[in-house]
Amino acid sequence: MLLICAAALPVAVLAAPFIGSTPIAISQVFSRTLPFDQNVDAQIFFLARLPRALAAALVGGTLAAAGVVFQALLRNPLATPYTLGVSAGASLGAMLVITFGARVPFFGIAGASMAGAFLAVMVVYTLAAARHHGLSTTVLLLAGVTLNSFFSALILFVQYVSDFAQSYRALRWLMGDLDVVSYTPLVGALPFVGLAFLAFAWLARPLNLLSLGADGAGARGLDVTVAQRLAFFSASLATGAAVSVGGPIGFVGIIVPHFVRLLVGADHRLVIPGSILLGGTFLVACDVLSRTVLAPVEMPVGIITAILGGPFFLWMLLRTR
Amino acid sequence: MLIADVVSFAYGSAPVLSGVSFTATQANIVGILGPNGSGKTTLLRLITGALRPLSGHITIDGAEIGTLPRRRLARRMAVVAQETHPAFDYTALEVVLMGRYAHLGAFELEGPDDLAAATSAMQASGTAHLKDRLFPTLSGGEKQRVVIASALAQLDTGAADSTAGKPILLLDEPTASLDLRYQIELASLLVRLNVDREVTIVLTTHDLRFASAVCRHVILLGAGRVLGQGAPEAVLTDQSIRALYGIPADVASPLLVQ
Numbered sequence: 001m002l003l004i005c006a007a008a009l010p011v012a013v014l015a016a017p018f019i020g021s022t023p024i025a026i027s028q029v030f031s032r033t034l035p036f037d038q039n040v041d042a043q044i045f046f047l048a049r050l051p052r053a054l055a056a057a058l059v060g061g062t063l064a065a066a067g068v069v070f071q072a073l074l075r076n077p078l079a080t081p082y083t084l085g086v087s088a089g090a091s092l093g094a095m096l097v098i099t100f101g102a103r104v105p106f107f108g109i110a111g112a113s114m115a116g117a118f119l120a121v122m123v124v125y126t127l128a129a130a131r132h133h134g135l136s137t138t139v140l141l142l143a144g145v146t147l148n149s150f151f152s153a154l155i156l157f158v159q160y161v162s163d164f165a166q167s168y169r170a171l172r173w174l175m176g177d178l179d180v181v182s183y184t185p186l187v188g189a190l191p192f193v194g195l196a197f198l199a200f201a202w203l204a205r206p207l208n209l210l211s212l213g214a215d216g217a218g219a220r221g222l223d224v225t226v227a228q229r230l231a232f233f234s235a236s237l238a239t240g241a242a243v244s245v246g247g248p249i250g251f252v253g254i255i256v257p258h259f260v261r262l263l264v265g266a267d268h269r270l271v272i273p274g275s276i277l278l279g280g281t282f283l284v285a286c287d288v289l290s291r292t293v294l295a296p297v298e299m300p301v302g303i304i305t306a307i308l309g310g311p312f313f314l315w316m317l318l319r320t321r
Numbered sequence: 322m323l324i325a326d327v328v329s330f331a332y333g334s335a336p337v338l339s340g341v342s343f344t345a346t347q348a349n350i351v352g353i354l355g356p357n358g359s360g361k362t363t364l365l366r367l368i369t370g371a372l373r374p375l376s377g378h379i380t381i382d383g384a385e386i387g388t389l390p391r392r393r394l395a396r397r398m399a400v401v402a403q404e405t406h407p408a409f410d411y412t413a414l415e416v417v418l419m420g421r422y423a424h425l426g427a428f429e430l431e432g433p434d435d436l437a438a439a440t441s442a443m444q445a446s447g448t449a450h451l452k453d454r455l456f457p458t459l460s461g462g463e464k465q466r467v468v469i470a471s472a473l474a475q476l477d478t479g480a481a482d483s484t485a486g487k488p489i490l491l492l493d494e495p496t497a498s499l500d501l502r503y504q505i506e507l508a509s510l511l512v513r514l515n516v517d518r519e520v521t522i523v524l525t526t527h528d529l530r531f532a533s534a535v536c537r538h539v540i541l542l543g544a545g546r547v548l549g550q551g552a553p554e555a556v557l558t559d560q561s562i563r564a565l566y567g568i569p570a571d572v573a574s575p576l577l578v579q
Contacts, residue, residue: 075408202427209419211408215371219402220475221395221423266409269430 001263002270005277012284013057017049019288021295048181055180055245056287056301057280060252062193062242064260064279065200067253068271069235072207073228074137078317081239081253084144084232088151089120090243091174095155098170099162109173110185110244114192117240120147125232135228176249176302178287185245192241197276199234203227204269211266249302251309252279258316322346323368323489323521328377330363337363338545340377345523345538347487350515352532352553353525355542356566361525362403364542365493368523369400382486395423398489399472403497405464407456413467414452417443420475434479442473446510462503465495469510476520490514492524496531504528508535533557541565 018024028041036042066081074083081087093116094109101109127143128135155174159167172179180186206227209217214224239253260274283301286308290301323345330338338360345351353361366372368379370386379386381397389397399420407416420442421435431439443449446466451459459467469492476488492511496504512535514520526532532539533553540550541557543565549556562568 072408077408205422205425208411208415209422211411212405212416212419213402215366215369215400216402216405218371218391219369219395219398219400220419220471221392223391261409265415266407266411267415 002274002277005274005281008281009057009061009277009284012281013050013053016053016056016284016288017045020044020049020291051183051186052178052180052287053284054183055186056178056283058186058189058193059178059242059246059249060256060283060286061276061280062196062238063249063253064256064275064282065197065272066235066238066242068257068260068268068275069200069203069207069231069238070253071257072211072268073231073235074141075211075213076141077258078254080251081235081242082148082248082250084124084140084236085120085147085151086117086236086239087243087248088148088155090114090117090240091248092116092151092154092158093119094173094247095158095170098173099158099166110188113244114240117236117243120151121233121236121240123147135225135232137228140232172300173247175300176247176305177300178246178249178283178290179298180245189241189245192237196234196238196241199230200238200272203231203234204272207231207268208266247300247302249283249305251305251313252283255309255312255316256282258312322382323523324378324380325364325368326378326380328364328367328374328379330360330367330372330375336545338367341540341542341545341547342377343538343540343547343550345489345521347519347521349538350511350522350536351524352536352539353523353542354527354529354532354539354557355548356527358544359542360545361542362493365400365491365523365525368491369398370394381489392423395475396478397476397486398491399475401465401468401472401490401492401495403494405456405468410455410457412452413448413454413456413459413463413470414439414443416456416467417448417452417471417474420471420473423475424478435474438474438477438479439470442470442477443467445473445514446470447506461498462500462506465499465503465507466510473514487519487521489521489523492522494526495524496526496528504531511535529557529562 018026022044024041024044029045031039063081070079070081070083071077090113093112097109097112124140124143124147128139159170162170206222209220209222210227218224256279257271257275260271260278264270264274286304287301290299290304293299325341325343328338328341341364353364355361367374373387417439418431418435421431421438424435425431443452446469448463448466448470451463451467456464456467472490495507499507508531511522515522536553538550539553539556541548541561548565549561
């Protein structure tokens with residue numbers, strides 16, 4: 001099953017650029033007879049659409065894997081990468097730069113959203129670690145939910161004082177948009193995602209134990225505090241990096257993990273790689289839909305994932321009592 | 322040998338245990354008895370290392386619980402919680418294999434040894450036929466026996482390691498969700514583990530009859546203090562039961578018949 005997923009992702013990434021409002025021919029893209037700067041098809045493929053497909057794969061896989069880790073950490077199958085406020089912090093950072101951007105140079109939208117995510121993570125962590133040795137998952141949840149609505153209010157305020165053009169840009173960003181036209185944001189996010197995935201690889205078995213509860217995990221020999229901290233920070237890092245590339249794209253982080261569990265069972269050593277692969281494939285497909293449904297107009301991909309994800313989420317909710 | 326030496330504990334300013342001492346020698350079955358709120362579960366969590374005593378010491382073969390490396394402690398002592406609710410749908414075998422955590426390196430996969438330990442643990446607890454079932458679909462009694470199998474797999478150090486010391490198994494309210502038949506099965510399983518494998522067993526229970534049938538040594542807790550300990554027939558007297566539960570012993574005494 002994992003092998004099928006592993007094959008699907010590169011196929012999707014390579015096939016997706018050929019689908020779009022301007023048709024391009026495979027023979028033309030890889031043709032050596034024309035120099036690159038005269039080969040329009042190759043330019044569309046390599047400069048416009050391939051970075052976008054790669055971004056979709058990276059963001060989708062990262063959000064899905066971060067969702068898995070948050071669900072296991074919080075022992076809550078309904079948790080998402082955004083439950084603990086990471087995306088709200090990232091969004092606030094991005095909003096501030098979009099609205100007041102002229103006044104803070106050297107600080108792109110991606111950088112600002114990473115900084116916002118970091119701020120949110122530190123606030124939530126400090127609260128959850130304050131009166132507890134280890135992390136209190138209850139406080140984590142409460143602090144995250146509270147911070148989410150607090151930051152949302154600030155975002156609305158920033159929106160309110162901004163003009164129409166800024167407001168429109170901000171709204172598009174908030175919808176989750178993969179309008180990536182260069183490899184730069186990918187290269188920027190990659191080290192963070194790589195570091196987080198390394199942590200996920202170590203965490204796979206500890207997360208199995210954590211889903212028994214802290215006492216059960218501790219009694220089986222796991223250092224619960226270390227595992228919880230690593231899970232929290234690595235999943236937050238992954239989420240922050242993904243959001244800095246594509247905005248807060250919703251539902252990938254919850255529907256993909258659940259779907260993968262239906263396919264491979266509950267063992268995180270299968271669920272995490274499966275979610276990375278399937279999450280990437282899913283978002284690449286959603287992005288193709290978002291570019292083609294209303295072509296030549298591009299819809300933010302977050303709308304597609306939410307339209308598909310909303311009903312699925314409700315179905316999950318009904319299924320899990 | 323598991324020793325608690327004048328152990329006290331409090332949640333905040335509310336004292337829960339004061340001056341509790343007992344010794345669980347090798348190959349013994351110890352029952353911690355007492356009414357709700359007497360500190361049974363807290364005492365058990367102190368023994369597992371999930372809580373640290375405010376004063377006093379809990380030691381295994383002379384080494385304080387808190388100073389033992391976590392993984393080494395896990396290979397020596399396993400815990401069966403009152404209830405286990407995995408957040409996701411693991412199979413029974415997967416739950417049992419989680420007991421092998423302390424035997425594996427960070428990125429190591431379970432090998433034949435671990436599967437053998439899991440299989441023999443499931444056979445010992447009579448759950449071999451459940452291995453592919455999803456844990457949440459099992460009955461209360463089946464779940465508990467699967468968790469016991471997980472604990473046995475955890476304690477299985479293989480033939481190579483005979484210097485490791487005898488294993489210790491802790492159970493919190495093991496009879497709480499069991500009907501009469503499962504209680505009897507559990508009692509014989511615990512006695513079998515104790516006799517055949519020399520597993521030291523410490524359990525908490527409300528169930529006086531179960532305790533007197535299974536335990537060689539009972540500790541009577543009331544309001545965080547040891548009211549008496551020793552052989553069940555010596556400790557579970559008319560007087561002590563009346564003092565502890567406020568009911569005459571003839572209500573409890575039919576339950577004491579084995």
